[in-house]
Amino acid sequence: TAAAPAARPAWPAAPVRMQATSAEPKAAAEAPAEKFEFQAEVGRVMDIIINSLYSHPEVFLRELVSNASDACDKRRFLSLTTEAANEDITKLSPEIRCRADKDAGTLTIFDTGVGMTHDELMKNLGSIATSGTKKFTEAVGKGNADVSQIGQFGVGFYSAFLVADRVVVQTRSFADGKQHRWESVGAQGFTISKEEDPELLLENCGTKITMHIKDGQLEFLEPARILVLLQKYSEFIDFPIYNFETRTVMEEVVDEDAEPADAEGDEEKKPKMKKVPKTVEDWKLVNTQKPIWLRRPKDVPEDEYAEFYKAISKDYEEPAARSHFSAEGEVEFRSVLFLPKRLPFELKQNMFDESGRCMRLYVKRVFISDKFDGFLPRWLNFIRGVVDSEDLPLNVSREILQQSRVLRVITKRLTRKSIDMFKELANKEDQEEYKLFWGEFGRYIKAGIIDDSDYAPELSKLLRFYTSKSGEEQVSLESYISRMKPDQDSIYFVSADNKKAAEASPVMEKLRKLDYEVVYFVEPIDEICGQNLSTFTGKKTEDGEEKDYRLVDISKEGFELAEEKSEEAKEEKKKIEEEFKDFVSFVKDTLGEKVGKVQLSTRLTDSPSALVQSQFGVSPTMEKFMKFNSASSDTSMDSFMKTARILELNPNHPIVQNLKTSVDSGNTSSSAADTVTLLYDIAMMTGGYAIEDMSGFAKRITNVMSNSVSASDKPASSAEPKEEAKAVPTEIVE
Numbered sequence: 001t002a003a004a005p006a007a008r009p010a011w012p013a014a015p016v017r018m019q020a021t022s023a024e025p026k027a028a029a030e031a032p033a034e035k036f037e038f039q040a041e042v043g044r045v046m047d048i049i050i051n052s053l054y055s056h057p058e059v060f061l062r063e064l065v066s067n068a069s070d071a072c073d074k075r076r077f078l079s080l081t082t083e084a085a086n087e088d089i090t091k092l093s094p095e096i097r098c099r100a101d102k103d104a105g106t107l108t109i110f111d112t113g114v115g116m117t118h119d120e121l122m123k124n125l126g127s128i129a130t131s132g133t134k135k136f137t138e139a140v141g142k143g144n145a146d147v148s149q150i151g152q153f154g155v156g157f158y159s160a161f162l163v164a165d166r167v168v169v170q171t172r173s174f175a176d177g178k179q180h181r182w183e184s185v186g187a188q189g190f191t192i193s194k195e196e197d198p199e200l201l202l203e204n205c206g207t208k209i210t211m212h213i214k215d216g217q218l219e220f221l222e223p224a225r226i227l228v229l230l231q232k233y234s235e236f237i238d239f240p241i242y243n244f245e246t247r248t249v250m251e252e253v254v255d256e257d258a259e260p261a262d263a264e265g266d267e268e269k270k271p272k273m274k275k276v277p278k279t280v281e282d283w284k285l286v287n288t289q290k291p292i293w294l295r296r297p298k299d300v301p302e303d304e305y306a307e308f309y310k311a312i313s314k315d316y317e318e319p320a321a322r323s324h325f326s327a328e329g330e331v332e333f334r335s336v337l338f339l340p341k342r343l344p345f346e347l348k349q350n351m352f353d354e355s356g357r358c359m360r361l362y363v364k365r366v367f368i369s370d371k372f373d374g375f376l377p378r379w380l381n382f383i384r385g386v387v388d389s390e391d392l393p394l395n396v397s398r399e400i401l402q403q404s405r406v407l408r409v410i411t412k413r414l415t416r417k418s419i420d421m422f423k424e425l426a427n428k429e430d431q432e433e434y435k436l437f438w439g440e441f442g443r444y445i446k447a448g449i450i451d452d453s454d455y456a457p458e459l460s461k462l463l464r465f466y467t468s469k470s471g472e473e474q475v476s477l478e479s480y481i482s483r484m485k486p487d488q489d490s491i492y493f494v495s496a497d498n499k500k501a502a503e504a505s506p507v508m509e510k511l512r513k514l515d516y517e518v519v520y521f522v523e524p525i526d527e528i529c530g531q532n533l534s535t536f537t538g539k540k541t542e543d544g545e546e547k548d549y550r551l552v553d554i555s556k557e558g559f560e561l562a563e564e565k566s567e568e569a570k571e572e573k574k575k576i577e578e579e580f581k582d583f584v585s586f587v588k589d590t591l592g593e594k595v596g597k598v599q600l601s602t603r604l605t606d607s608p609s610a611l612v613q614s615q616f617g618v619s620p621t622m623e624k625f626m627k628f629n630s631a632s633s634d635t636s637m638d639s640f641m642k643t644a645r646i647l648e649l650n651p652n653h654p655i656v657q658n659l660k661t662s663v664d665s666g667n668t669s670s671s672a673a674d675t676v677t678l679l680y681d682i683a684m685m686t687g688g689y690a691i692e693d694m695s696g697f698a699k700r701i702t703n704v705m706s707n708s709v710s711a712s713d714k715p716a717s718s719a720e721p722k723e724e725a726k727a728v729p730t731e732i733v734e
Contacts (some may be wrong), residue, residue, distance in 0.1 A: 033193035062233035063156035071113025098243035112206040165212035171207040236365040242283040267472035333389035362388040379448040446529040495520040506610035524625035601648030608653040617644030620688035
């Protein structure tokens with residue numbers, strides 16, 4: 001930030017004029033004021049504008065400065081195409097100045113723009129020009145109007161009444177050089193008069209708006225507050241914006257009370273100096289920085305990108321990637337997007353926290369907001385950057401921007417550019433940067449597959465998972481496909497709480513034995529992502545044909561390997577099922593409603609039992625997640641989850657075979673039932689479920705341990721009694 005250039009004439013030039021800028025403007029000396037009333041519907045619309053449209057009063061400054069910028073832009077154009085009525089009014093180039101005056105209780109905004117004639121004052125400030133005004137007002141009366149529609153009526157000027165109870169507009173037209181005064185108190189009608197008092201005349205064409213600030217809005221009389229708002233909303237306006245500020249500096253003066261310092265030889269004694277505070281009033285240039293997004297990417301050094309990113313994101317690290325582009329055609333806008341290296345702090349607790357958004361929207365270099373809902377999809381909350389559009393109207397409410405067709409087009413372009421940034425990282429030869437990206441933002445990519453089916457095929461290429469053959473590295477699904485068996489046509493996955501639990505899952509046993517690779521889903525979002533993705537498009541070899549591969553959960557009912565689909569395998573399975581039919585019925589009757597079904601397994605080789613899910617069931621990881629996030633204690637969910645569980649028994653395991661033999665011989669005692677229940681408990685634990693009856697489980701384990709301990713293994717205290725001492729004959733005395 002710097003002070004006004006020395007070569008630029010100070011505004012206003014005369015001290016008297018500067019005083020008039022702050023104080024209450026005088027009435028016109030000669031011409032009487034014309035009195036007008038706002039049209040009834042206009043007054044009602046203005047009441048809604050003042051009380052309902054804007055959620056923050058501070059936006060009035062954005063609106064008025066934006067209007068001033070438009071006036072300056074129009075003057076710049078007219079100065080090149082037409083001649084002004086008075087050549088004197090072209091002395092200064094277009095600029096905007098703001099001054100807050102506590103003593104006078106006013107805030108003044110002055111621009112050297114095109115100004116307005118009498119008729120333009122009537123048209124621009126006396127009515128809201130739109131054919132739908134009356135219709136909208138009638139809807140308001142009936143109570144069914146959408147207040148967000150206000151954004152369609154050019155209403156920026158009236159936001160001044162958010163903070164002021166009296167507004168005075170002095171304007172001198174570029175076209176005729178005449179000056180007029182518009183005044184309204186409390187938005188209850190207005191007056192227009194011609195100003196001819198020399199002390200009130202503006203030296204240049206333009207408009208000066210003097211607002212008499214309300215008692216409840218006195219913060220806008222603080223120059224520091226005005227500076228902050230100008231930097232927030234209008235930092236990148238094309239025309240210079242100056243803010244009047246008063247500051248205290250230390251000035252060195254002669255200390256009259258001190259004795260002069262001793263001097264050597266014939267030299268005069270040097271006076272002692274002291275520093276005293278001095279109040280300095282000056283115009284401070286606010287918008288010193290040119291918008292980085294308006295420059296060509298090749299003209300912007302990397303260090304400038306890094307500094308700009310740090311300024312808008314409040315991050316201390318440089319971005320991991322960036323995308324600087326402009327869009328033309330249906331919608332024109334410019335943008336710079338940044339990918340952070342680390343997950344922003346605001347998103348660590350809640351990955352979709354609205355406070356974590358940081359995409360700044362500008363319209364014609366005027367800041368609108370950085371917290372728009374729907375500006376970017378929620379799974380791109382972590383993206384930082386700016387968008388400057390020429391197509392979005394400035395004087396609109398937040399709701400109108402959300403519903404804008406232009407905004408939807410911008411959102412699609414931003415999403416596309418963001419995905420391109422991710423793909424560029426993923427395709428780098430050195431994968432360290434992408435590993436860091438995936439560790440920080442991998443969940444957002446999975447959420448994108450869930451939320452946006454249109455982008456799911458592309459985002460699936462970015463996925464990384466642990467597999468049964470990847471060791472400590474996470475690999476892509478493309479990498480998995482390249483290692484698939486020749487006759488394998490599906491991507492196999494299993495869900496678990498962590499990588500170690502997935503490796504130990506009983507349903508992995510046969511696939512491991514047959515050397516099939518299995519993808520590990522170790523987060524609840526992985527399972528939802530897999531269900532939404534359903535297929536992945538890829539090819540086994542670089543020269544191979546690209547095709548769709550289904551994602552198959554190996555813990556679901558009905559899962560079969562290619563080796564199990566032969567007629568011989570099916571006949572063998574049918575024969576075993578018939579042999580174990582009565583035993584399976586006994587197990588189901590013993591467990592009751594704990595499981596929905598009991599059946600023999602073809603996927604187990606080492607474990608006696610395992611729990612799998614029906615086609616509509618969920619994994620134990622997802623089950624825990626759903627219970628944790630459930631807002632009620634409804635037991636119907638628990639009942640459904642139990643009925644979706646299927647207990648599979650390994651017919652080749654000794655425990656199952658011995659138990660079957662015992663049951664077939666008629667032993668259906670409590671010990672047999674306890675063994676069945678233990679098979680269920682074992683399947684619960686190895687499958688990642690939580691055992692509900694821990695007390696009963698402990699008793700069953702204790703019984704098994706007691707039965708396995710023989711009499712010879714008992715401790716000495718419980719073995720045969722030691723030899724008793726020899727009996728000593730005693731005499732019985734009655």
